[in-house]
Amino acid sequence: MTSDVSETRVMWGDSAAEPDWEAVYAEQLPRVYNYLRYRMGNEALAEDLTSRTFEKAWRDRYRYRRNLAAYSTWLLRIARNVATDHQRTSHEHVALEEAAETPADGSPEEEAVLTSNFARLSALIAVLPERDRELLALKYGAGATNRAIADVTGLSESNVGTILHRTVQLLRTRW
Amino acid sequence: MDDDFMLSAWRRPRAEFARKLRQNLDRVESEELVTQHPRPVARYLAYAATVLLVVGAFTLPSVRAGAQAFLDLFRVVHFAPVSVHADQMRKISPEKGMNLAKLLGDQVEVLKEPAPPKQLATIQEATAAAGVRIREPAWLPVGFQQVGIDVMDEHAMRVTLNSSTLNQLVDAFGIDDLRVPDSINGKTATVRVHPIVHIGYMRSGDNARKVSLMQGRSPEASLPAGLDLATLAEMGLRVLGMEKGEARRFAQSVDWRSTLVVPIPVEAASFRQIDVRGNQGLLIEMASRERSERHAEGPPVRHILWSAEGSVFALTGNVPAEELFEIAQNVQ
Numbered sequence: 060m061t062s063d064v065s066e067t068r069v070m071w072g073d074s075a076a077e078p079d080w081e082a083v084y085a086e087q088l089p090r091v092y093n094y095l096r097y098r099m100g101n102e103a104l105a106e107d108l109t110s111r112t113f114e115k116a117w118r119d120r121y122r123y124r125r126n127l128a129a130y131s132t133w134l135l136r137i138a139r140n141v142a143t144d145h146q147r148t149s150h151e152h153v154a155l156e157e158a159a160e161t162p163a164d165g166s167p168e169e170e171a172v173l174t175s176n177f178a179r180l181s182a183l184i185a186v187l188p189e190r191d192r193e194l195l196a197l198k199y200g201a202g203a204t205n206r207a208i209a210d211v212t213g214l215s216e217s218n219v220g221t222i223l224h225r226t227v228q229l230l231r232t233r234w
Numbered sequence: 235m236d237d238d239f240m241l242s243a244w245r246r247p248r249a250e251f252a253r254k255l256r257q258n259l260d261r262v263e264s265e266e267l268v269t270q271h272p273r274p275v276a277r278y279l280a281y282a283a284t285v286l287l288v289v290g291a292f293t294l295p296s297v298r299a300g301a302q303a304f305l306d307l308f309r310v311v312h313f314a315p316v317s318v319h320a321d322q323m324r325k326i327s328p329e330k331g332m333n334l335a336k337l338l339g340d341q342v343e344v345l346k347e348p349a350p351p352k353q354l355a356t357i358q359e360a361t362a363a364a365g366v367r368i369r370e371p372a373w374l375p376v377g378f379q380q381v382g383i384d385v386m387d388e389h390a391m392r393v394t395l396n397s398s399t400l401n402q403l404v405d406a407f408g409i410d411d412l413r414v415p416d417s418i419n420g421k422t423a424t425v426r427v428h429p430i431v432h433i434g435y436m437r438s439g440d441n442a443r444k445v446s447l448m449q450g451r452s453p454e455a456s457l458p459a460g461l462d463l464a465t466l467a468e469m470g471l472r473v474l475g476m477e478k479g480e481a482r483r484f485a486q487s488v489d490w491r492s493t494l495v496v497p498i499p500v501e502a503a504s505f506r507q508i509d510v511r512g513n514q515g516l517l518i519e520m521a522s523r524e525r526s527e528r529h530a531e532g533p534p535v536r537h538i539l540w541s542a543e544g545s546v547f548a549l550t551g552n553v554p555a556e557e558l559f560e561i562a563q564n565v566q
Contacts, residue, residue: 084256092247106251113255117262177243199240227240 080120083130084113090131090201091138097200098142098192100181108145112138135201135211139193183233191226198223311452311492311541313516315505316484318475318497341394345424348387360385360431366451366545368431373564375557377437378445390426395419395458409472412465421458428453435551445551445561452546464490471495496539508538510547510562515540519555538562 091112096105116137184192197203197211205223209216354360360368363385370380397414404412428451435445468485472478474497498505498518505518520534536558538549549562 084259088252088255089246093244096245097243106247109247109251110255110258113259114262117259176239180240180243195240199237199244202244227237 080117083134087131087134088113090203091134093199094135094138094196094201095142096196097184098196099145100185104145108138108141112141115141129207131201131203132207132210135197135203135207138201139211179234180230183230187226187229191222194219194223195226312489312494312514313496313539313541314484314488314493315496315498315507315516315518316471316474316476341396341399343392343394344390345392346388346390346426348389351384351386354383354385354431357383357433359383360433364429364431364450366428368433368449369545369547369565370433371447371561371564372566373560374435374445375437375443375553375561377439378435378443379437380433381436382434384432386430386432388427388429390424392422392424395421395423404469404473407473409469411478412469412472418458423458424456426454426456443551443553445549445553445558447561447565448548448550449545449565452541452544464488467495508559510538510540511542511565513540513542515562517555517559 088109092105092109095108095112096102099105099108112134116134119137184195187195193212194208197208198205203211205216205219208214208219212219214222352363354363357368357370360383395418397416397419400414400418404414430448430450433447435447437443464485467488467490468481471481471484474495476484496505496516496518503518503520505516508515508517516537516539518537518539520536535550535552536555538547538558540547540562547562547565549558549565551558551561553561
């Protein structure tokens with residue numbers, strides 16, 4: 060069966076327990092947005108892809124099955140697909156400095172430092188292999204646990220931990 | 235550099251962005267509530283049945299209330315389209331608080347949790363899984379091929395009626411002239427949705443189109459004996475936003491043991507009743523092709539609902555109306 064067919068699948072009579080989608084939105088928006096922000100390194104693009112992710116999720120939400128995945132994992136899978144699709148169709152590598160446009164919470168001096176630091180960090184992340192960027196985005200953008208990252212990526216939990224440790228070490232040396 | 239540093243780049247989304255996205259999702263909800271994805275059609279069939287089931291219990295005549303339970307059985311034979319406004323539809327969506335299961339809390343007991351959908355290889359397997367003969371269209375437009383079969387498991391729940399909770403539900407919709415009698419307390423009703431088989435068809439290439447056919451035994455609701463179904467229906471129609479007098483007239487003119495209300499938002503879809511192989515059917519047409527991500531090309535998405543010999547059918551596709559109608563006529 061193709062994915063197209065599964066996408067048109069209908070479920071008559073799902074579980075009586077419906078997720079509170081309003082709560083899902085409030086809770087998951089920052090996580091999805093920051094995942095895409097870390098992964099893509101661009102504020103405007105992260106917003107655009109976040110919108111696409113949620114709109115797709117909203118259209119498919121009646122097919123969500125609680126017993127198969129947590130909301131967060133389900134949404135992150137959609138976000139990953141959206142990001143990958145975007146990268147496939149766009150060879151554009153956007154300057155990462157834009158990612159630091161959003162003001163941080165804190166004094167102007169603190170904001171300036173954080174903004175500068177993130178611009179620099181984004182530039183370092185941008186040259187990492189795709190898989191490593193992905194793991195960093197899941198870990199620090201989405202706030203996912205190593206186990207959740209393993210679920211989403213198909214890597215083992217220990218492998219996730221190893222790669223993340225090595226990647227952060229690498230960033231540290233380049234900082 | 236450590237975790238704190240890595241996390242220091244984390245930002246909350248801009249408030250304006252979050253607000254606009256939420257508005258977009260409201261729009262998506264509104265569109266989905268109509269019929270662009272086959273799920274909402276079926277979903278609202280089920281919701282309509284549940285709403286009618288629950289509010290119908292209000293009118294249980296006390297003189298008969300203590301008699302026998304589960305003597306009345308509801309099955310879908312006819313569909314009654316009812317135009318409603320999207321705002322009213324949103325009110326009865328789970329996201330807007332009209333989550334019946336949540337509202338009723340302990341009063342809903344899931345009797346049969348559905349297993350995950352299962353892919354099947356043949357129509358024979360589908361027939362065995364559904365417990366009813368699965369039919370296929372003997373005719374398809376040129377270029378269409380079957381691309382998959384799957385079955386959704388059966389699902390059943392029992393609702394224990396409670397007047398005070400149900401009155402809260404009625405109050406929430408501003409209905410103050412109909413009240414739930416205490417005599418219904420403790421009575422139970424069951425809703426059973428039988429396995430549903432989905433068959434997908436697709437035409438690839440520049441002129442790509444999709445058609446899907448869902449079918450299964452009619453959902454059933456076993457109701458406490460003695461329900462005044464006409465009044466039950468009237469209350470359900472009021473919940474859907476129908477004006478008081480119109481709801482009363484409409485409710486009195488229909489056999490509610492075999493008719494299921496299909497709410498259709500006037501802003502986004504039109505409908506007409508049709509004949510499908512000698513059975514009353516309902517053709518629903520989306521107002522705009524732009525509303526469907528998966529049916530973005532070609533004619534707008536249309537749905538045909540009908541019932542025959544104890545089974546319910548829903549045919550969906552982004553093909554011209556005459557082609558979809560022809561497919562429906564050839565389901566055998």
